[in-house]
Amino acid sequence: MNGEKLGRFFSRAEIQDVVGWSNFFQTVPGVRVWEGGPPAYSLALSRSPESPLSTELDVINLMYDLSRFLKARTVIEVGIYKGACSLAIAQALKDNGGGTVHCVDISDAFFSPIAAAVKELGGGVDAQFLHGDSAAIAAAGKLPNANLIFIDADHSYAGVRKDVDEYWPLLMPGGALVLHDSIMWEGVRKTAAELFAAGLPVISLATSGGSGVTLVFKPLAKE
Numbered sequence: 001m002n003g004e005k006l007g008r009f010f011s012r013a014e015i016q017d018v019v020g021w022s023n024f025f026q027t028v029p030g031v032r033v034w035e036g037g038p039p040a041y042s043l044a045l046s047r048s049p050e051s052p053l054s055t056e057l058d059v060i061n062l063m064y065d066l067s068r069f070l071k072a073r074t075v076i077e078v079g080i081y082k083g084a085c086s087l088a089i090a091q092a093l094k095d096n097g098g099g100t101v102h103c104v105d106i107s108d109a110f111f112s113p114i115a116a117a118v119k120e121l122g123g124g125v126d127a128q129f130l131h132g133d134s135a136a137i138a139a140a141g142k143l144p145n146a147n148l149i150f151i152d153a154d155h156s157y158a159g160v161r162k163d164v165d166e167y168w169p170l171l172m173p174g175g176a177l178v179l180h181d182s183i184m185w186e187g188v189r190k191t192a193a194e195l196f197a198a199g200l201p202v203i204s205l206a207t208s209g210g211s212g213v214t215l216v217f218k219p220l221a222k223e
């Protein structure tokens with residue numbers, strides 16, 4: 001299958017009931033060494049006609065597993081919509097022993113229900129909400145350093161590139177920055193390719209709805 005045909009195949013594929021499509025933690029035998037997963041209400045918010053902007057089910061599971069793998073205590077999600085991934089991350093933080101998920105969005109429409117769900121989760125997990133343009137919020141120094149940063153806001157090349165440039169310095173060494181839509185959206189795809197070309201450790205994966213996801217790891221500081 002050539003690249004163009006493969007692209008058409010992935011953008012047609014609508015496979016909702018999967019955890020392993022893009023999630024190597026649940027695909028490669030022996031890699032997943034922890035129990036648990038996102039809460040049912042997080043999974044129920046995955047992409048559907050009622051939640052068209054939500055991430056796919058496999059990406060929600062990937063964000064849970066990645067948060068567990070990194071033993072994350074501080075996570076930033078840039079572009080949260082209804083909170084499908086924010087709530088999966090919150091559950092992972094609880095399972096890691098507690099932490100904070102920082103939720104950044106230009107719309108505050110879903111801040112209240114997400115805050116209520118995180119509060120109900122308990123377990124030493126806190127959600128902080130930042131309302132406004134994502135790059136401007138990071139540039140204003142309103143966020144802490146984080147183990148994991150999920151970028152899923154303005155999908156134009158200029159928007160994603162600006163987000164990466166502003167959020168990368170906040171990523172702790174050994175942490176991961178995740179770009180959603182790195183197959184389907186040209187601006188995200190170009191940004192992911194630039195990070196690979198810059199010599200960073202990059203993994204791009206197909207996802208069940210055809211959006212694609214790219215993981216970029218920040219190398220540990222040399223002694």
Ligand SMILES: C[S@@+](CC[C@H](N)C(=O)[O-])C[C@H]1O[C@@H](n2cnc3c(N)ncnc32)[C@H](O)[C@@H]1O
Nearest residue numbers: 054055079080081085105106133134152153154
């Ligand atoms: C695709 S949705 C995010 C989906 C979410 N990550 C999930 O797991 O379901 C994109 C979100 O980005 C937000 N957004 C778009 N442009 C933005 C910007 N410049 N700054 C902050 N948020 C933005 C939108 O309001 C929307 O909630």
